[in-house]
Structures are given as C-alpha cells and as structure tokens.
Amino acid sequence: MESHKSGESEYATLDLKREARCGFPEVIFAEGKTVDWMVGIINRLIGADQDVFATRVNEEQASTFARLYPQGIQDRIARTFWLPVVTERKTPVGDVLVITAGTSDLPVAREALNTASVMGVGTELIVDVGVAGLHRILSKVDRLRQADIVIVVAGMDGALPSVVGGLVDCAVIAVPTSIGYGAAFQGLAPLLTMLNACSAAVVTVNIDAGFKAGYTAARIVHRMYRSEKS
Amino acid sequence: MESHKSGESEYATLDLKREARCGFPEVIFAEGKTVDWMVGIINRLIGADQDVFATRVNEEQASTFARLYPQGIQDRIARTFWLPVVTERKTPVGDVLVITAGTSDLPVAREALNTASVMGVGTELIVDVGVAGLHRILSKVDRLRQADIVIVVAGMDGALPSVVGGLVDCAVIAVPTSIGYGAAFQGLAPLLTMLNACSAAVVTVNIDAGFKAGYTAARIVHRMYRSEKS
Amino acid sequence: MESHKSGESEYATLDLKREARCGFPEVIFAEGKTVDWMVGIINRLIGADQDVFATRVNEEQASTFARLYPQGIQDRIARTFWLPVVTERKTPVGDVLVITAGTSDLPVAREALNTASVMGVGTELIVDVGVAGLHRILSKVDRLRQADIVIVVAGMDGALPSVVGGLVDCAVIAVPTSIGYGAAFQGLAPLLTMLNACSAAVVTVNIDAGFKAGYTAARIVHRMYRSEKS
Amino acid sequence: MESHKSGESEYATLDLKREARCGFPEVIFAEGKTVDWMVGIINRLIGADQDVFATRVNEEQASTFARLYPQGIQDRIARTFWLPVVTERKTPVGDVLVITAGTSDLPVAREALNTASVMGVGTELIVDVGVAGLHRILSKVDRLRQADIVIVVAGMDGALPSVVGGLVDCAVIAVPTSIGYGAAFQGLAPLLTMLNACSAAVVTVNIDAGFKAGYTAARIVHRMYRSEKS
Amino acid sequence: MESHKSGESEYATLDLKREARCGFPEVIFAEGKTVDWMVGIINRLIGADQDVFATRVNEEQASTFARLYPQGIQDRIARTFWLPVVTERKTPVGDVLVITAGTSDLPVAREALNTASVMGVGTELIVDVGVAGLHRILSKVDRLRQADIVIVVAGMDGALPSVVGGLVDCAVIAVPTSIGYGAAFQGLAPLLTMLNACSAAVVTVNIDAGFKAGYTAARIVHRMYRSEKS
Amino acid sequence: MESHKSGESEYATLDLKREARCGFPEVIFAEGKTVDWMVGIINRLIGADQDVFATRVNEEQASTFARLYPQGIQDRIARTFWLPVVTERKTPVGDVLVITAGTSDLPVAREALNTASVMGVGTELIVDVGVAGLHRILSKVDRLRQADIVIVVAGMDGALPSVVGGLVDCAVIAVPTSIGYGAAFQGLAPLLTMLNACSAAVVTVNIDAGFKAGYTAARIVHRMYRSEKS
C-alpha cells in the first residue's frame, strides 16, 4: 500500500489557467479538506501570484489562516477567507443586489456578496424583507429596478424570488437556504419553489450555494461592462 | 371463491349519522368506484333523505347521472355532482373567498367553492392573481380583509398563500395543485411551499383537494355563525 | 469586503405594523439567530411597545434571556419565551383543545398551546390518547365536541386526527411530529397521513410546527368572537 | 441474434417442488407476461397435476383463459384466475377476516380473500369501515376478536390498521392501496402510515399486494391448525 | 402560560387495560421521554401490578433504572429494560427463530428476541448468515423448517428474507436495519427490498423495529398454542 | 352553485402592464387551459395591441390557432405559437447560444431558442454535442467563447453544463430534460447534476423549461445592450 505511485502529498491538481479561461482564479471549496491540504493549496496559489479565495472555511482552518496569513480577510458569519495577492485592484463595476427573506439567511447571503465583491463587482445587501410583510420589499422597488442582477436568498417557503422576478426587468438568481421547519427538508422545499417560480426570469443554484450565485452574477456583470462589447 | 360470505353487492357501509355528528352528510369520493356502485350509493342516500354530493366524477359516471338524475347539478370543470334532496334550504352564512394563482387552477378552485356552497356558506371566486404580477392581488386587499376564511389555490411555486397570509387577519387554507413543469412533481413543490409558508396562519390540505378546503372552511364558518355561541 | 453598505449590525427588518394588519405582533423564530441578534430584536420590540414572543429558543439564548429579562416566562419543554410588554391583558376568549397521541409529542403540543394562550385564547391540553388504546380518546368525546378548534399533535402513524375529525363538527388542525422509528423519516410519515386524512375537516401544518397550529387557531377563534360580526 | 442458445420458447423455469417445500404451488404473477407465455405456463402446471392460481390478470389474458379453460373461476374485480386441478378439496380451516377502509379498496381486498380461499382457509369480508365513522368498526369488535388473522386494506391515510391492532389480540396484516388524492403518492402515504402504526402487532406488505397478505395469512393459519403441533 | 389546566406532571395516559384486550401490557417506547417521565410511568405500572418492559432505553435512563430497580434485567446491546412484576411465570410456548444477515444487525435482533421472550415465547438466535455466503443459511434449513415463525433481520440489500421465505412453510417477518453504505439511506433500501420480496410469505415492519417483529410473532404464537382453539 | 359571482367566462386576470414592468408582455402557458380559454386570452391580448407568445401548445390548440390565426408562426417540435401584433420589429441584439447534449433534447432547446428570438435576441443552435464524444464540444470552443450567454439543454446525466461552464467566461443556464432511462426519474437526475455542477457559473431552471432559460437569457442580454448603461 505504501508503494503505489501517488503518495499523501499528491492531493490536488490546481487549475492555474482558470483566470485566463474563465476570468477569475480557481476558488477553494474548504469542506472535506484537511488543514494541511488547505495550506499547501494556498501556498501554491500564492507562489503562482494568484488571488486566494476560499469558502466553507471551518473554525480549525480559520484559526490556522489567522496565524499564517494575518493579512487575510475573514468573514466568520459567511465562512469565507480572502487573501488578495495581486496588488493593483480595479474599481468595482456594476450593481449586484443581494436580498434575504429572513435574518437566518444572512450567512449564505454574505457568502454571495463576498464572492461578487472579491471578483470586482459592486454589491449591496438588503436583509429580512420576506413576503409575510410585503410592504418591506415593496418599499425597495426603486432600488431593485436599478440593479443589474438581483440575488434573492430565502429558506422556508422560498417565495421571495417569485415576487421579485415580477417587479424587475433584470434576471434574478435564487438561492435556497437550509433554514426552516421539518418539511423544508434542509432546503429542498425552497429549492423546489424557486425552480417552479411563476416569474419566468428566476434561475436557481444549489442549496446554501451563496458562492455560486455571487460567482455567476459577477460573470454576467463583467460581460455587461467590458469595453469591447457592441 | 363464489361462496365467501360477502358478495359483490356488498361494497359500501354508509355512514348515515354523519350529518348529526359532523354537521353534513357523507360526501362521495367517486374515484375508483364503478358506475353501479355509485348509483347504488346515491339511491341509498336518497332513500335515507340525505343530500347527495359527489366529487371526482368521471365522464362515464356524469353521463349516467345526467340520465338518471336530471335534476342534479353538474359542474364538469370541477367534476362535482350535487343532488339536493332536503327541500327547504337555509340562507347562506359567512364569507369564504376562493382565490387562484392561475387559470389552470380553476377546476380545483371550483371544487372548493362548490363544496362550501352546498354546505350553506357564502362564497366568491377571484381567478388568476398570482404573485408574478403582484398588483393583481394588491388591488383586492380590501375584499380579502372582509372574508371569514380565504382559500388560496395554486400550483407551480405555490407562493400566493404566503403573500395572502401576511395581508389578512383571518386563517388561510392553502390548496396545492398538480399544475406545473417537471420539478413541480405533480404538486409536491407547491405542497412543500405551503407547508413552509413564512406567514404563520397558513394551513394546508392535500394536492388538488379543493373539496377538503371547502369542507373545512364551511365547518369553521358554521361555528362562527351558530346562534348559541358565546 | 469590509466596505459594503450593509454591516453586521444590519440583520433584521422588523415588521412593526403586523399587529395592525394581522392582529398580533411579529413572533421571533429563534433558530439560526445569534444571541446578539435575538437581544437586538427583543430590545427593538420592547422599544416599540410590542409584546415579545419567541419560539425554538435554544439553551444559550434561554439563559441569556433569564439574565436580561427575568420577568419573561420560559417553557423549556416547549422552548418558548414570552415577555408581555402591554400591561393590560384581555380575558381569553374561545376554546382551543390541544391533544397529543403520545407523551413524546408534548413539546410540540405545548408550543401550540403557549402560542394560542399568549394570543388571548382559552386553551386546554389532553395528553397521550393515541388510537392504539381507542377508549382513551372515546372517553373525551363530550369534551372534544365543545371545542371551537381541536389541534391534534401526533408522530409515528399520525392516525389520531383522522379519528378526531370524524367525532366533531369543528375544524381539526393536525401537527405531525418528528417522533418515531426509521420509516417515520423525521415526521414525513405522519405528515403524509394527515394530508391524506379520510376525515375531510383536517388541515395540516409543517412537521413539529406547534406554533403555526396555535397561531392559526387563535386567528380563527378571534374572528369567531369579535363583536362586530353578523 | 437468432442463434443464441435460449430461444423465445424458453421464458420460464417453473418451481414444481414449491408445494412440497412451502405448502402451496407456485402462483403466477401475470403482469408483464404475454398471453402465450401465460398459456404455456398454465399448461405445464396442469401437466404436472398442480392447481393454477394467477393474479394481476389483464383483460386480454382473461378472455383467452375464458375460452381455453372455461371451468376456471375468474374474479374480474380482483383480477384473479383460479383453475383447480387437484380434484379432492379439503374443508377450509381457520378464520381470516379481510376488512377495507373504503369501497375503492375492494379489488385489493378480494385479491387477498381469493388467495387465502384457494389455499384452503376460511375467509370473510367486511367493507368500508374506515375511521372517519368510527362506529362502523366498533360495531364489529366481537367479530374481529374471533379472527385468527385480520387483514386490513386501506388507501388514503391508511389509519385503520392502527385502530384494529389495538382492538384485537391476533396479528394484523396491513395492505396499503394506491387509492387517494395526490399526496398519497400512489400508496406511499398509507404504506408509511402502516409501517409506523402505533399498534405494535401490525405488519405490512407491498402497495396493492392483496395476494401477499392472503398468502401469508394462509401460511400462518395452516400452521395453527396442523394436527402434529404441540 | 402557567395557568393552563394541564401541568407538567400530566404527561401520560396509561392504557392499563391493554393486557386484557391485547394479551400483554403496554410496552414503553423510551425515546423522547425524560428520565422523570420514565420513572413516573414505571412506578404507576408497578403500582397497577403490571410487568414493565421498555425499549430504546438510552444511557441516562439505563443508569437511573440500574439504581432504582436493581432487580430489572438490562440488555445494553438491545437497549431493552425488563422488570417482571407478576411473580408466577408460565413455561414459554412455541418456537420463534431470529436470524441476522450480519453481525451489525445484532442489536435489532436482540430487541426482537427479548420482546418475544418476555411475552412468554420460546426463542433462538442465529447470527451472520447473509446471502453472500449462501452455505451458511443452507446449513440451517432443517432448523428453519421447525420454527413457528422466522424473524429475519438485515440491513444493506435486505435480501435474506426473500431467500428464507422460499425455504420454509411458515411466515417470515422481515426487519430492515439502518446498517449500510450511503445508498442504503438509513434502512430505506432493505425496507423496499423486503416489501418487494419475491417470496410471498414475507411481511415487513419498520426500520430497526425489532420490537414490533418480536411482539407480532408472540401474538401469532400465543394464538397457535392457546388451548381453546379448533 | 350556478349563482356564485364568478362565472365560466371569468378564467383569467391578464397582466397587461408586464411589458412596461418587465420588458416583455405576459407569455401564455397553454397547458391545462381549454381551447376556449386560450382563444379568449389571445383575443384580449390582440385587442390590447400586445404580441402573443404561447408555450406548451397541444395538438387541439394548435389546429384551432392555425384556423383562426393563419398568420401565426407555429413550431410543432417546440410546441410554441408566435403571433406578432406590434408591426415594427427591432434588429436582434446580442448572442445567445443554445446547445443540446442529444437529439432528443431538441424540442426543449427550440422552446428556449424561440423564446429568446421573439424577445428580440440573436440566437444560434448547436445540437447533439454530449460529453460521451468530447471532441464534438471541444471543436466549438471558439464559438462558445463569443456567446453572451450559453443555454445548455441535456437529459440523462446532465453533465454537459459542467463541462461548458469550465470553457467559457460567460454565464451558463442549464436546462434538464425528461429524456432518459428509469433512474433519470423524468429529469430529476440531470436537474440534480446541474444544481451540483462543479463549474461555478452554472444556474439551473426547471425540468424541460426551455422557455424559462430563453426568457432569462433575453433579459440579461437586453440589459447588456441597452444604451443608457455605464
């Protein structure tokens, strides 16, 4: 068993050309990785002069990072870690609005917001405007209509994206969260609601996948604002 | 096999005391019953001086009833059959409002409405006011607030009951329908949405079960208006 | 990331007009909220002269509340917290009967009962009268028939609401619990049983959602007893 | 493709020793078999002097059997076919009681009853005594307590076996049926109810599997009444 | 909240007539009950001269029982507690054989075995004879054919009951366990296998429900051996 | 029943202001609507000078439309109906590329393509480039990188969007189809694959929901190309 050709140090094949191909370096999904693997990956990215962004960072990983990379920016609610290596930053472009139905959806919303932010996109967060008190979202309609993309984060019934989709003329990215009573089945209920949204401009990502929503929104916004277009 | 004690004519044990116990005679669920069984049951109810109300009536049953009981009232959209036997009818009491999210939810909504109507309750129907065009339901808020009970019928995302529950101070009975694209899974998606409604006053019945919503609403309304109360 | 416009202190958009619109102030769902967020929300409600009621309170939240709000009433079985701010209380109206199939359903039942109680409704609790020993529920039939609404809380097979629905002429609100062997699937089995209840006057709420049952029952009862009716 | 060693006539490997081993010959499950295959199998059983019993017989198979085996007994409600070959029949032993919750459960109940009957067991059928009108089953308690085994057939909420299990001291075999509204999910709901029955003496078979219930009941009864015991 | 009529001491409605009705006293399902509730229930049963048998006893309950009822018999693998109160015990009757597919199924098997034992039935256990090594079960065929009832306990593929059902002429009670890799889905896979057993004499109970299998087997055996029969 | 206020002619509440709010008139989902309802809705839209676009048109509806609106454009593979009323059409903007994994995904792909086309967006279709023959998609990489949005339509394993997402720097909208063997479960398998895509820029719509993908893509493209931006 000791003699097979791939030893314990071989645990990752980094995709160092992703920025060239997709516009942003590979992002590290920290779940299921040991602290040693994480540090190894981060050091190789730094060595390749690439910005480091990690999601789903657990407590043990976070405290190691705080020690090894004190300049890194940690958001313990969102469980993200951001270590910019490229020194020269561009001004953010575009307007991604992140909205939550409830307070408990905040960690997922901030993962979305942080992702879009580190990718160079302008962001803003509006919290706890679920449909049970409809005046809350209706008071924001003018703001909603300015956004280039709206990300709506909701657990329980997941009804907010359907409502937002009918109020704006941009696309809505819906993020179901695992918040709710038993028959929410850890996010299955809002996921199905969002996939079935009666507003046609709602697209959906995985449960609690704030990262994916922020990432896709940033890709869309960058294409909107790139100089060579039209 | 022919000699067992229960022959083919023994297919039903009618609950003729249900009106005394529950306030309304037994209603016949026509699905899975042969035409012969249905006619036998109806005749026994007529013989016992009980009003006849049947739901989920298929085409073959309906045309037989049209021939045998021409005085019966049939709603082929709702698939209900109503044959009042008790001659003296009371004035309807209360106010049950039935609302649908879309046009395709109409059969289920009318099953609910017909059920409450034959049970002696005042009813009204508002169609196609789903949340994708929020102004439609908002223009009805004053009417909604008058109702004793609101029944909300919706397929797809099933988001309308959550919105209605936050606009009124009465109870909302939500009815999921089997209308929608693939991931609605024949009504599972709106069912879960409704069970997880962020508005706390939403209770839910089975998929396409307009009958149950109308029946429960009628029970509640009759208790509200009975003279001996308080 | 530090510079986006919504900081950590912005975690909730309270719906301070809910009492005017729906008859009772917003209730706090404590699950997934930090202790700091909970205290912030409670203080804002107190500042707005609104009664505070919270459900799903965990141990850490409860001990903080005991220290900060010693006058609050805590039920650690039901995991509720009740802090009345409005000094003048009305006499309870109506009669909501809460029934459980087993002893283990008690926490959910008491959440329902406490919710209806704080909303000003008369309540009573009957425990452990499941259908395996049918004489237990049959000995209560006279009491059942007096109630304005019966809330039935059951795990495992969830069969009790079907039986109760056939014994009374009021509505039955069924609450499935997550109690049971493996194929109960954390409450899915009794949820499906209740949605499919052969008694037509059974409506259902989410798994373990005692709060929703109590809240809806209170809304119905308040409408029954409001002076301006008919 | 024509030359592989197994031709079209090779479609079955009959288990002609099953009677010796298990007490009753192999029963034919007709679903998914062509008429030709069925006739071939039946003729081989007749040639081996074995009684023929088939379940799930479709219309095309039934009319062929009526022509080829006019002496066979067909129950088109139960979809069974019975062709006794062994001339000398024993007197039925024991007492298997088959009960249904509703009228629509009758086909499955009769499959159970016919199966037990052809296996030489005494049977009786009680129809439409579901729990929504509890007096119906309570009026049968004395009869229930005489039975050696009670088979309870129910769709929708599947609550009847739990109630029956608490009224008798024999075993209850529960059969879920595919009858019901949407969230019954073709029998999944009553199946889960029965598996979770709060009465401990309830065992369950597959959805609509009247045959299995009748077959198991007959095995148990034969063991109860065999002379060599104790 | 403190003033509602049902206080904390009212947590159970014991069914003290179950032995008369069903042949054995109520058995206590310990899961979800506090130690105080358990002790209260046990003391009331002792006071009513009834034998005490509890299943799903956790560590905290077990150590309290060891202190308060040192004469009780505990099986910490099976998680059962047995406190016989009736002094005069009858000789066990009948022959219930409990078989497991693997070693890990042993706790569930012993719950079944202990249940049947305390109900006065003769029992025997055969462990780890799954179908991957078929000679293990084939070497037991003669023993299997003597049994009045065979209980087969299996996780993973749950295939053993199908094999056993074809080797014997008595009934087989199948118990799925929650043992296995991911797609066993905590016992769902063997549960479905058993419900679909191609051997017709297999009936099934809930996942890990050794108690139910033992209880039903005991009921069947007692009926087989009661003197007044035939 | 005949006297309730909403008669059969009241079946729809058209949202005539949707174009102003969302950029395009309401689209008609034809499934579950009678031919009469469809004609009534179309005539009202024509009367309001709004373009008519309908999806999920069945054969009966299509032949009626062919007779009544001969100028309408029907695509019977895609099941769409397009009746432009506004005479002056703008030049299409942007570049939406629709790709299918297999031939059988074509109807859904064309629904997406037709939707984007009638909304004024430039479109192109590439068919049958699934990952089992990877050179097919790799030969299109240059074309893929030009697109503003790529819509990927796939059944079975739904793996193509993950691959495409890693080759481009724009967003990918994934559409699962109900094509495949049994364990595709009518599109559930590719839906889950797409939600779990390892490429972060993949967002997903409902099963077979070509319309939603085309509609969202068109919204995004119109925002990219509107003159007032940046």
Add this chain to the structure above:
Amino acid sequence: MESHKSGESEYATLDLKREARCGFPEVIFAEGKTVDWMVGIINRLIGADQDVFATRVNEEQASTFARLYPQGIQDRIARTFWLPVVTERKTPVGDVLVITAGTSDLPVAREALNTASVMGVGTELIVDVGVAGLHRILSKVDRLRQADIVIVVAGMDGALPSVVGGLVDCAVIAVPTSIGYGAAFQGLAPLLTMLNACSAAVVTVNIDAGFKAGYTAARIVHRMYRSEKS
C-alpha cells in the same frame, strides 16, 4: 423563428470516430426520436460504412425499418434493431452469461444479450431462476463459474445478484427492472438493493438498461481476449 441558423434537418452530430476510440460504433437510443430522424441517422451511418445498432425501438420505427431495411434483424421483445454493414464478422470471443430472476425480466435481458452479441461476444441466457426457489440457481453453479462476466437481471426485490455474487469469482453486472408491485417504484427498489448488495463484486447499471450491461460486459471481455495483452 424560421430564420435561425439551425434548421429542422440539423438534429444530430454523429460521433463517427467512436469505434476507433471505444472499440464499437455509436449505438442509437431510439426513444424520443422521430422516424425521420432515425432514418436520417441510419443512412448516414451506412454511408460511413458503420454497423447500425439501435435500442428502445418503438412499433412505428420498427415497421418503417422492416420496410426500408429488410435485411435488418429485429427483436421485438428486446426492442432492438441490428443492421450489420461490415461484411466480414469475427468469431465471438469470451462467455457472457445473462440470468433473469423472472419471466417478466426477459425483454431487458435480451437487450443485454443482443448488445453483447452484436459486439462480437459469446452469450448465453438462463431465465427465471429467482431466489424464491433457490434450487434453480444452485443447479446452475458450475455453469456460472465458467462465465467471464455474469449479467443478472431482476425486478421486485432485486436479490438475485447478491446471491450470484457469492457463488462466482468473476464480476457481476446487475440490471434492475421496472417490474413489480407499487413499492418497487418502477425499479427504484431493485436498484437500491443491487447498489447495496452484500456481495462485493456487484456493480449496477440504470433501471431497465440491458444495453449498458451488455455493452460494458463486451468491453471487459474484449480486453480479456485481446492478443497484445500481458
């Protein structure tokens, strides 16, 4: 809509290099394809001198093929179509044994067998040897042990592969079929059984996917027998 660049004739991108890459030409999955598409694809394959093999051929396609390609070999039970174009055939190599649990599994088994046969592998079929009559499979053990690969096709409980896996030292490919009572859920039950097989050498393919089993078996066998090995 007529002007988009991909017309109706563009419905497939054939992978004409698959034989070079994978050892066998692309096989056509006929489900969801029009007759015109099928004929177009077949003619292009013939034009490229490639053998044509199609699965899931429906009646309309089959009768067209019989007319256009009378030399083709059709198996209407298996729903396959085989049109060899390459004139020189090699002698079959290896030994793939296909076994079914029941008669109704035969169509799927023959799809597997035909697939392996046209790929140049030696095959044999044994039918109806399910585990309810264990002597049937035990009598074939010597034959089983000769095979290079055993394909086991089973519906209902899907238990046969577990048994076979313990009797041989080659790999077992298990194919679940959609045959069975309700809780087989169209093949889900045997699929889960096979994935959880307690015999470690069982691998599984999709429900009813005889083609995949035959195809994979043929790949393995060809590698076993290729001359250049070791």
Add this chain to the structure above:
Amino acid sequence: MESHKSGESEYATLDLKREARCGFPEVIFAEGKTVDWMVGIINRLIGADQDVFATRVNEEQASTFARLYPQGIQDRIARTFWLPVVTERKTPVGDVLVITAGTSDLPVAREALNTASVMGVGTELIVDVGVAGLHRILSKVDRLRQADIVIVVAGMDGALPSVVGGLVDCAVIAVPTSIGYGAAFQGLAPLLTMLNACSAAVVTVNIDAGFKAGYTAARIVHRMYRSEKS
C-alpha cells in the same frame, strides 16, 4: 432473557471458504461492530491462516489494532487496516487506474486503491482532475487508455465518469461520494448522474463504496490475467 441459546459471544459466522469460492478471503466491514467483536473476528481469521483486511475502521478500533497488531498497515485517510498473514506474496498483475474529480474525494479513492492493491493488482492514483478544468483529464488520455479498468471517484455533479467513458475502450467503475452542497443529498446526486451516464461503459457502485469498486476491479483483472484462459 439471559437463558436464550445464543449468548453475547456469538456475534459472527465467518465464511472461511470465501477465498476458495470467490478468490479472496472475507473482508471485514468495521462499521457498527464493537472493538471486542472486531478483535474476536481478526483473531479467528489469523487462526485460520487468512489475510485480514478491514474497511471503515474508526479511531477507537484503529488505536486498538495499532497496539495489538503493530505489524498491520493502517491508512487513516482511507480508514483501512491490512494485516497480511500469508507470507508469500505474488507480483501484482494488471493495471487499475483510480481517478478523482476533487481533493475531497481522496479518502474514498484510497479505499478503492488499497482494496485492489491488497488483492494483488497493480494500481495508480490520479487526483483532482474534474471536468471544470477539462485540460487536466485530457492531458492524461494516453495513460487512461493503457488501464485495464478505470475507477472514477466523484462527488457533486459526478460528471467525470461520463467524460472518461468516452475516452477509453475499457470499462469504467464509477463511485459517487457524499461530498457537495445541499442538493447533492449526501451523494444521491452523483449516484444518479453516474447511473445515467451517457457513456455506455459506466457501471456504478454504492455511495462512498471505494471498497466495492476496488474489489470488483480486482476480480476482473485477475480473470484477465489467469494463465488458463483462452
């Protein structure tokens, strides 16, 4: 309870003839077994001169083994334990290539690799070559085409086996892992993807079942290389 015939020491029926029958001794699945049971089983295997291989070894078991069997080889990432008893080892034959889509799939991949290795097969591991960066797998095509069997381990979308299956002419064994966001449902999503792989030569094992993949691969390879073939 103490007197039943099977005591606590009887917890396993070892299958000591499995090597003769299946080519390799029984492997111990450690999950759900106490340390005492494990040690007892290991000692009996050693006593029978059989190699010991255990999977799913937990920390407590591992530290006991380290103390009792210091010569054993432990892989704490893979959770395997290997204690060779037979002194003379053969040279590994064949070439099994294990590939992972991501770093987090490594534990499952190493379970597969260790299993094949201890069974005497040549193995190699390639890590983190998922389809989001397609160049990673494409750079390995030549290596892939040499392998006798490729095992592909992937969580999330599980798309890698479909891609690999189209690049090689050997069989692919796909292993879904429980790694991923919410809607991966602990491995259900990649499991379904793999079962639906559009590449026909993909067969699938249980979630996280690296052992089964390695074991089946080894059986296939040993048959390829045994001297008596052809």
